[in-house]
Amino acid sequence: METPLPGAAATTPLNPNQARSSITSILLISIVLFLLSGDDPSVQAQQEDTLRSLEYQQSNYTAWLNGTASNFTLEDTTNITSPIVDALLPARLPIDDLKQSYFTNTTGFVNGMATFFNLSDPSFNHTWNWNKTVGPLVSGLNQTRLNASLGDFHWAGIDKIAGNVRELRINQSTPYSFLAGHIDFVNSKDDVLVNYQLEGIHFFEDGSIYGLMEPRGLEPDLRQLIPLVPASLQNMTAYAIKDEIDRQIHVLQDKIKNSGGGQAEDKNSVTTCSFQLYSQIKAADFPVYLMQELESEMEDPTGARTVSRPPLKLDGLILSPDCAVALTFKDAVGMQASIFWEKATLYSFIASICYFVILKLIVRQMETSRTPSSIAKISRWTFALQAIADAYSFVGHVTVGIVSESRSSLSIIAPGFLAATLFLVFEVRFSMLIHQIQGPEDAVMRAPITPTPNAVPTTNEAETPLLADQPEATPTLPQASTPPGWMVRVRRIADGARSFVDSMTDPDSKFWIMILFAFLFLVQITVSPRLVLYAIGALYSFWVPQIMRNVKRGTRKALQKRYVIGTTLCRLFFPLYIFLCPGNVLFAERQPWIWLVAGWALLQCAILVGQEYLGPSFFLPKGLVEIELYDWHPPIARPDAEAPNRSLGDCAICMDDILLDSADVSGGAKEGASLLAGVGMGPKCVYAIAPCHHMFHTKCLEQWLAIKVRAKL
Structure with missing residues (x-):
């Protein structure tokens, strides 16, 4: 039986196929806009x-x-x-x-x-x-x-x-x-x-x-x-x-x-x-x-040449x-409004290019990840964290653009518009699609284990008198420790929140509520300069969920390399500009700790790319890897070098010979299309042996599994 596609109408108790709630999304967006644009009646x-x-x-x-x-x-x-x-x-x-x-x-x-x-x-x-x-x-x-x-x-x-x-x-x-x-x-x-x-x-x-x-x-x-x-x-x-x-x-x-x-x-x-x-x-x-x-x-710029x-x-x-107090200042720098808006226009131009590149990369990634099998490898939290960052960027750019009321207002709003497009049209929708496809898997993992019922006593056991002479045994009473009151209250609050979330069966509503609360929490954190480092560090940990999912499932090539590298570099522009550029439009001071955030993001990028070539768990000690990966490319006996036909056999899909010296010696699938766990190097990547012991071309089997999920035979 084949796995149904996302558009299929199949419904299971673990993953009910429900209509997407657009009313909830519109309501939440309206609340946010109302809170941001409401005027004080006492003005x-x-x-x-x-x-x-x-x-x-x-x-x-x-x-x-x-x-x-x-x-x-x-x-x-x-x-x-x-x-x-x-x-x-x-x-x-x-x-x-x-x-x-x-x-x-x-x-x-x-x-x-x-x-x-x-x-x-x-x-x-x-x-x-x-x-x-x-x-x-x-x-x-x-x-x-x-x-x-x-x-x-x-x-x-x-x-x-x-x-x-x-x-x-x-x-x-x-x-x-x-x-x-x-x-x-x-x-x-x-x-x-x-x-x-x-x-x-x-x-x-x-x-x-x-x-x-x-x-x-x-x-x-x-x-x-x-x-x-x-x-x-x-x-x-x-x-x-x-x-x-x-x-x-x-x-x-x-x-x-x-x-x-x-x-x-x-x-x-x-x-x-x-x-x-x-x-x-x-x-x-x-x-x-x-x-x-x-x-x-x-x-009034006319292009005339003037002194510097x-x-x-x-x-x-x-x-x-x-x-009886005083302050003195010497050589205080004044940035005139015209200079400020020139800098703001240049920043908006570069920021718009960065967002446009991210938009292009995510569109190509979504085109590649169309099938349930490829989407099953992607972590939705990677896109959820990026959605929160883009929502914050959207509000910030639009607010500055509206409040400024200058000739540069439109240019400042442009990056905010692209961030909103990225947030609303792509990242949130793709995260919800991933959540819907991975719903059955998550439900099975959360399913409680039903305890085995106690055995019914036999007739002889039932007739045994309760007061029969038996050796006395000292009963061992369990030492029950009473938790402190604050822990009980926290547990009750957590249970109530979990019950409220579980009662909402619409996945769209759940996701929007999580995004809203995460966004509001981020706004409160960034008010305190001491917590800015932790907030930015948390937002720029968006590759960590994908790395963990690769390790957990033993998969690789979940995301395209160009998407990972391009998104990382483009998103690093914003914190590096704000906390390193001395004349930035936010007047933020240089902060050396921003290099830690940049290094952390680049390290995640390197690990994610390395998982494609070196294996999902290459950076972990062997003792920490709990899953055993199936070897799709086991060593097999090579054909005789003097034999007229050096074929390993016929591919069960294309029925052509499997030759070690073929042009596909590199493994051959398009970037991001590999579904086979583990890493094969050299000629071993030409062939793949499924658990059913049939032999295939690696390229043929990857294309088959991308659609059918299970082997042909």
Whole structure:
């Protein structure tokens, strides 16, 4: 009796042939998309509160500018902060516009190393006179209030700043522009950070930046920016702030009117310290007119030749007068938005090529693995792990592409689209097909062993009195150990989960639920940088299930070599780019441990390819191999060299002679088509002897078994 093909309508108790549940798949996908795209209902209420606050600030500030009565008071702390600023951020000499120039557009991302200063501690290693520089500031602070404002955050561990800023230029003719963005104080050792919201002003003439920073969820009061700027610029800054507040009011009114989406920002409960920003852009070594040509070409590319673009670097000081702490940064690198999107476009192009190659390879692999006998050798978990990785890649690419809203958004979404195609159309469906074909095998392996019934006592045994004189034997009571309570609870939860999964008879639903939970678990893991290595290492162990299945079943050539090698190399591009490329689009730092992941993936690839040539268990000690493989190519007596016919006999399939010196001496099946366990070398690969003792050409028998599963005779 031949094994039915996947399309056959045969139904067995162990593998019921049920219709594929498309409703379940659509429902699960809809839930994921809803969770990813749902808007916070409190956004509009928060925007309305912000609008009322801005309108109140506008009315009072306008009255203050006009010299009429108002509730606005300018808080000037420069008399006690200026010595600190001068000590930590030395002033720069003016530049010659004919030789040097400053960037006027800093929109983009900033990253740099930072140094922390605890100004309230006289024993801290200061290089200046503490009593004269910091003493006036600290003497007026309440220590209890200061500690409450600092909160539980480990400020001394801050070693890096990272953030993004956006230039907001009201009028192209003004010599300044306002800044808005976010700055993170990062403690790399503890993997924690505190997020601050930034608003400031950038003066083009000297490349100086002044700003106010408040914890996340609190809006900086731009009106208090006036004392920070030099006295010669304060009057211009005061009226510029009025125009900026008017612009913010109009933007908020439009958002409320159009009911724009978004997420409400929670207040940062870690700290309540406010900060002042003093920063200085480093000058480029070419005149102003060349800088104008360069920035014009960066903003609207025309192909015109310009000077080479120098890196944008900044020095600065971040000072908190109310908490007596400060951060300095030197040579912080700014990646302008135009450069970032160029890098993002190049990355998207290479990532799309990698995904296209993987798509091509998996299509060819699925075309090769069409029959039940070839699919039976493939592990579905190999494709399930790749499906989880591609689902995560899809969500990441699409999210970045939608949020960015730039000219590079479409290019970033392209790899996500290919990842979704790979995940939904090929990997998940192929995994479920493998699961359906291997269902009877798995069910037989899980089938419980029925205990042998106790023998019925004979008549003589039944009539034997129970109290007959018999030698007394001391009964041995079993020592039953009571498991701890937590173990009982865990076992109950596991049994309940297993019962729930077993109650779902639809294999598609089971697989989708496993994929969904694995994906959500992966998202939670990657939030913690400490667990990223383990998450990536687990995802890049996708060849391990196939290696184990080859060893368990004693099979080889389950997957094509080109699929294994090509998929491994293409998938390694993503972690190597993120954790090795210094200018990657995710701003991830170089991590030497990523070489362990790459080596682990290449080792799996080498073992999987080696199983094809050296045998499924070549890398294991002989004592660990529990199965005995049938030798399809046993040594046999060679025909006489002087005989007119050197044939070993006729092939039971093609009925031709089996000759040792034939052209098929290499074994001859197409890559990925071999179904014979073990490894035959040299002339032994020409013939194959089945357990029924019939002799075949190896190539003929492989082609026969690929369809019929069992021998012809």
